[in-house]
Amino acid sequence: xxxxxxxxxxxxxxxxxxxxxPERVALLRxxxxxxxxxxxxxxxxxxxxxxxxxxxxxxxxxxxxLLMNHEPEVNQVMKVQVPTPVNLARTPTLAEVRWxxxxxxxxxxxxxxxxxxxxx
Numbered sequence: 001x002x003x004x005x006x007x008x009x010x011x012x013x014x015x016x017x018x019x020x021x022p023e024r025v026a027l028l029r030x031x032x033x034x035x036x037x038x039x040x041x042x043x044x045x046x047x048x049x050x051x052x053x054x055x056x057x058x059x060x061x062x063x064x065x066l067l068m069n070h071e072p073e074v075n076q077v078m079k080v081q082v083p084t085p086v087n088l089a090r091t092p093t094l095a096e097v098r099w100x101x102x103x104x105x106x107x108x109x110x111x112x113x114x115x116x117x118x119x120x
Contacts, residue, residue: 024060031056031066032081054114056083063095063117071112072097077119094119 035050054066064080072078076097084091095116103111 024058027056027059027064027083029056029083030054031064031083033066034079035072035076054080057113061118063098063115066114066116067103068112068114069109071100071102071110072114074098074100078116080116082118 031054033052033054050070052068052070054068057065057067059065059082064082066080074097078095078097079092080095082091082093096119097114098117099115101113103113105111
């Protein structure tokens, strides 16, 4: 990757948003997730179905910000295990990928910030 391409890694589009999340709180936890054939057709690079773990960065009533080691598709639906106040309990929740941004550092295969919205 050339120097010019690296410089563009930081140029994320900014769009005005009417969404306000005053209840958003930091949450650094390992979040198991699953993309299954019933939730998403087929991931060409991973075969049918995929399970993994992401790192949550923050959470609000409408969604969660994840750090993932693969790039999901926007509008893709996945099952995430949302942490609860009791450390051992997790609540499975469907979430829709709303946006994806590549972390602008050269790290192995790449890391991605992924904003997901809880599907009710």
